[in-house]
Amino acid sequence: MKTLEALNHPQRKLNSLKNIVIVGGGTAGANVARPLSLELNPHEYNIVIINPLPFRIWLPAILRLLVQGCEMKDDVFVGYDKLFYHGNGVFVRGMVESFEPGNGRKGGEVVLEGGQKITYHTLILSMGSLWEGPPSIPFQVDKVHTHVQNYQSNFEKAQHILIVGGGAIGTEIAGEIKDKWPNKKVTIVHAFILLLNPAYTGQVRRTVAKGLQERGVDVILNDWVDYAGTGDVGQVDIRTRFKESIIAVNYIVRCLSSLLTVMHLGTDVDFLQVHARGPRPNTSLVAKSLGDSVLSPIGQIKIQPSLQVAGYDNIFAGGDIIDWPEQRQAMKAAVHGKHIAHNILQQIHGLPMKPYRGQTEMLSLSNGRNRGSTYFGFLTGFILKDWATKRIKGKDLLIPVFKAQQGYV
DSSP states (O other): OEEESSTTOTTOOTTSSEEEEEEOOSHHHHHHHHHHHHHSOTTTEEEEEEESSSEEEOGGGHHHHHHHOGGGHHHHEEESTTSSGGGOOEEEESOEEEEEEOGGGOSEEEEETTSOEEEESEEEEOOOEEOOSTTOOOSSHHHHHHHHHHHHHHHHHOSEEEEEOOSHHHHHHHHHHHHHOTTSEEEEEOSSSSSSOTTSOHHHHHHHHHHHHTTTOEEEOSOOOOOEEEOSTTOEEEEOSSSOOEEEESEEEESSOSOOEEEEETTEEEEEEEEOOOOEEOOHHHHHHHOGGGBOTTSOBOBOTTSBBTTOTTEEEOSTTBOOSSOOOHHHHHHHHHHHHHHHHHHHTTOOOOOOOOOOOEEEEESSSSOEEEEEOSTTOEEEOHHHHIIIIITTTTHHHHHHHTTOO
């Protein structure tokens, strides 16, 4: 594999062959690049993956890293040096500013920050989501490590942690905290009448709540936190909107709102409010390049069943950014990537492409290392509890799967 920090690197001329350019090196992008590197002739095609960080981040494990400590960072941040079979690919570290389809919508160019350009024969968009709060990993290496260290320090100092928002992020943070500090007080406030969201059955949502409550997590449902008023140093008194419950805390993890506010009172972190809204599709460069008409009202890319962008035969999209009626999850993005790789090969060989038909809903929520709930949406659906969830996800957070996708097998 070639790693290019600048496009005029003498080892390889990116514009001399047909470039299959992948924007975004997350789960979808990596699972396009790896199979294509095995199948395509390297004397005819370049496989180019562009990512702002020199490593891929495994988001299913990031919450445990933020709570438990830096010893697992090498399992969460993994480079691209083994991604391509036989080194048949090019990694470009950079930020994509825009892309320009060619005449007749054939080929085109990707424009990086700084004005450098890479021509493409086929373009794959896999930029993923923009997060806020705990999963909002910065695009600069030094800031990544600062982000991790700050969260680890603040979780350790706090004695009562309020999590505002009981979705997948909020519930898994609670379990990780209880694993490391069983005696810390943890409270979740969630706006729905049950945890998670209505995409899942009531039985699943009640099972998740019961598992947390058995570990001493307080769960307040059908309520909201609007404002955190500060009391004495080291304490924040929270009054919920509807039930007017008063909660005295000194660390707030907010999993619904849209801002990030950090307040330091005295020499220690006495009041920290973290807003961690659910993810937004990272598609601003698509609007800039193709116009708003290719995006849904919430900013996801309109696609054909082949996972081609609507109206563009040589542009594909996968992962969280596509407009498809399913829950956004890493394992679904992996299937998108492999599906796109298959259809690119079909297109190159003049064969019919396979339509994407979606995936059965599944949810595996770890409650620390040894507990949790896993839901499979087959037929009427069924739930597996602690023993199975520990083996499916809780024990290793699917890190072996992640490393295999990166070529570390």
